[in-house]
Amino acid sequence: MMRKVVIAASVLAASTVVASAATLDTVKSRGTLVCGVSAGFAGFSAPDSQGNYKGLDVDYCRALAAGVLGDASKVRYVSLTAQNRFTALQSGEIDVLYRNSTQTYLRGVTLGLRQGPINFYDGQGFVVKKDLGVKDIKDLKGATVCVAQGTTHEVTLGDYGRANGIDWKPLVFDRVDTMYQTFFGGRCDAMTQDASALAGAVTTAAPNPADYVVLPQTISKEPLGPFTRNGDEVWSDIITWLHYGLIEAEELGVTQANVDEMAKSQTPAIQRLLGASGDLGSRLGLDNKWLVTAIKVTGNYGEIYERNVGKASPLKLDRGLNGLWSKGGLMYAVPFK
DSSP: OHHHHHHHHHHHHHHHHHHHTHHHHHHHHHTOEEEEEOSSBTTTBEEOTTSOEESHHHHHHHHHHHHHHSOTTOEEEEEOOTTTHHHHHHTTSOSEEOSOOBOOHHHHHHSSEEEOOOSEEEOEEEEEEGGGOOOSGGGGTTOEEEEETTSHHHHHHHHHHHHHTOOOEEEEESOHHHHHHHHHTTSOSEEEEEHHHHHHHHHHHOSSGGGEEEOSOOOSOEEEOOEEETTOHHHHHHHHHHHHHHHHHHHHTOOTTTHHHHTTOOOHHHHHHTTSSSOTGGGGTSOTTHHHHHHHHHOOHHHHHHHHTSTTSSSOOOOGGGSBGGGTSSBOOOOOO
């Protein structure tokens, strides 16, 4: 009886390993990564004038394709709305969702999806026209507020209003681009979204950015990160360790420019990260130097941040909570050992 139980357990474990690698096998067989992104979130994922997607989320897609397929260009981007992003992942239309999606308890336990590591700490804010004279969120009593449907912002707007006696009037939109057009067209007194998204909207969609101000207060925690499907452990682990690898690279001083030279380092932590020792990549079904390939394409997390949303970008956001833990932020890599 004991032998039968052991054999059965071994068969079950083997079948689980096979099942858990499904997306990785599919991506390798297809030769293309299908990445779910936003169609118009400046700094995170938006097509440029040539139709090429750019942004922080897009760089994660590119780094993933480079690490898994050896080529950052082998990505097909699928632009998704707040309403269809999770069903697209559930149905297998996309391999991974990198679309400024807030991680919450209910999303974690009811969607059949796995939440990956947080790659951007944000908060729900408000933008108003300067001549409205609003200095504080509580000055928005009775205001019409543009908000996107199917988002945490819609729920939080109602919760915060009830808790603080603010009787604002939500105007709900199923498309973000329509919401932007409506707000900047003057129909709403304020617009609410992630503070980073508001900064991007003012920079790219406002007729005159200098006429608008993003209020300094936020009313929520918005931890943004990728989503994968439950039961696909190997693929979910790859998504997780890609993020930690980009953070660890920044911690260790590994950059896009020096990654090849750093791969020759005698420092044990760098050797493990860049595949010179430990055979860590092979444990995920990847080349041991998969992170070298990824970092050569996008750089480390700090480089991705600065290029897309930081001081080197039109958004010019401070690192703040998205800084390294050693510099007062929350970004902290689990050790590669």
